[in-house]
Amino acid sequence: MAGQSPIVLPPIDQIGLVVRDLERTAAFYYSTFGLGPFSIVPEVKFDGVILRGRPTDSKIKVAFADSGSLQIELIQPLEGENIYAEFLQAGREGLHHLGFRVDDFDGMLARFKDRGIEPVFWKHFGFTAFAYLDTAKVGGVMAEVLWPKERRKRGK
Amino acid sequence: MTKEPAVRLPPVEQIGIVVRDVDQAVEYFASTFGWGPFKIRESEMKRVTYDGRTGDCRLKMAFARSGSVEIELIQVLEGETPHSDFLRRHGEGMQHLRFRVDDCDGTIAVLANEGVDPLWHQKFPGIAAFAYMKADKTSGLMVELFEKKEPREGRGGLA
Numbered sequence: 656m657a658g659q660s661p662i663v664l665p666p667i668d669q670i671g672l673v674v675r676d677l678e679r680t681a682a683f684y685y686s687t688f689g690l691g692p693f694s695i696v697p698e699v700k701f702d703g704v705i706l707r708g709r710p711t712d713s714k715i716k717v718a719f720a721d722s723g724s725l726q727i728e729l730i731q732p733l734e735g736e737n738i739y740a741e742f743l744q745a746g747r748e749g750l751h752h753l754g755f756r757v758d759d760f761d762g763m764l765a766r767f768k769d770r771g772i773e774p775v776f777w778k779h780f781g782f783t784a785f786a787y788l789d790t791a792k793v794g795g796v797m798a799e800v801l802w803p804k805e806r807r808k809r810g811k
Numbered sequence: 812m813t814k815e816p817a818v819r820l821p822p823v824e825q826i827g828i829v830v831r832d833v834d835q836a837v838e839y840f841a842s843t844f845g846w847g848p849f850k851i852r853e854s855e856m857k858r859v860t861y862d863g864r865t866g867d868c869r870l871k872m873a874f875a876r877s878g879s880v881e882i883e884l885i886q887v888l889e890g891e892t893p894h895s896d897f898l899r900r901h902g903e904g905m906q907h908l909r910f911r912v913d914d915c916d917g918t919i920a921v922l923a924n925e926g927v928d929p930l931w932h933q934k935f936p937g938i939a940a941f942a943y944m945k946a947d948k949t950s951g952l953m954v955e956l957f958e959k960k961e962p963r964e965g966r967g968g969l970a
Contacts, residue, residue: 663845666878670823670908674950687925688910688954689819723822724879749951750905753826770843793839794830794884795904 662766664798668806669726669754671799673739673747677731681718693718693729704778706736713737726806728754738776738787738797752787752797760784760802767800783807817925818918820954825881825909827955829894833871833886836903840875846882849873853888859933861891868892883909893931893943893953907943907953915940915958927954 674680677695685691695718703710713735720727730751732740742751757763764774767788775797777786784802791797830836833851841847851873858865868890875882885906887895897906912918919929919942927949932942939959946953 659842661842661845664877667826667880670826672950672952676950680950683949684952685816686814687817687922687927687949689816725823727823747901747951749946749949749953750908753905767843772843790843791904793843793903794828794836795902796828796840796844798844 659770662763662770664755664800665757665804666755667725667753668756668801669728669752669799670722670750671728671730671752671754672749673730673732673742673751675731675743675748677716677718677729680729681720684720690722690727691720693720693727698733701735701737701778704737704776705774706738706776711736713740715739726754752799754799754801756801756804756806758802758804760786760800763800764788817921818912820910820912822910823880823908824911824957825883825907825955826905827883827885827907827909828904829897829906830884830886830903831898833873833884836884836886837873840882840884844877846875846877849875849884856933859892859931860929861893861931864891866890870894881909907955909955909957912956912958915942915956918942918956919944 681691681693681695685693697716699715699717701713701715714733715737716731716733718729730739732743764786773789774786775789778784786800788798788800837847837849837851853869853871855869857867859868869888871886871888873884885894894906922944928945929942930945934940937960942956944954944956
């Protein structure tokens with residue numbers, strides 16, 4: 656809307672891809688491109704995550720690797736409803752979202768809401784929070800807002 | 812045992828986003844993501860090889876930075892490119908990640924041995940080369956290889 660000051664997201668922290676076979680993809684990216692090695696989390700439970708206003712339970716598999724200062728995240732939906740399963744069901748695979756880490760999670764969501772941009776899939780767990788936003792209407796890029804600002808260190 | 816990678820690409824240097832209208836996208840990303848200011852330019856490319864066929868194209872592009880990566884917005888004005896294909900199939904969105912290489916041809920040859928073939932590529936001899944690699948074996952990820960010769964110091968030397 657005219658007159659509103661712009662939303663300024665911090666630099667991109669994460670590039671997220673949704674894939675059908677995470678283990679195969681992680682192995683292939685490393686052996687072919689030297690991207691990785693990925694550290695794999697075989698199962699993450701997403702209980703009570705809000706999918707367009709409705710709580711859902713789902714399970715995913717995730718993997719992380721660094722590419723310079725960026726984090727590459729691979730996600731494979733395992734069961735239940737979520738935006739990743741929807742992406743695959745739509746016949747897509749590959750680049751899915753950009754992740755931005757912020758200090759003020761609620762404040763950032765409120766700023767998007769002021770512009771009519773709602774969270775599509777989100778949850779605040781207390782110690783961490785994420786929200787995928789409906790930012791893809793122009794330009795097709797889904798933004799994920801993540802909290803806290805600092806990435807959690809992962810063991811190898 | 813894990814074998815040594817066929818190539819070791821450096822960190823991602825660019826995220827390529829296909830859009831319908833660069834001007835509209837620039838305005839949106841500036842107000843909603845805080846990206847910009849964007850540098851906008853048009854580019855005409857002659858005889859680019861796309862999936863075995865050769866043709867001309869005209870693109871409108873916009874560039875901005877987000878931390879360590881460049882954001883590239885791409886609108887196809889004329890011709891058939893991977894971007895026009897992407898737009899038809901999926902609509903607007905993130906289409907490729909670009910990685911800098913020293914030797915584009917050499918990297919293409921090594922990746923071909925791994926089953927990853929070039930889809931759209933061109934050389935600008937002595938200046939630059941790029942290759943978008945096919946995404947059928949890469950779980951949908953389109954990798955762009957980009958080689959750029961740094962300009963020579965001093966005056967002259969342009970043959």
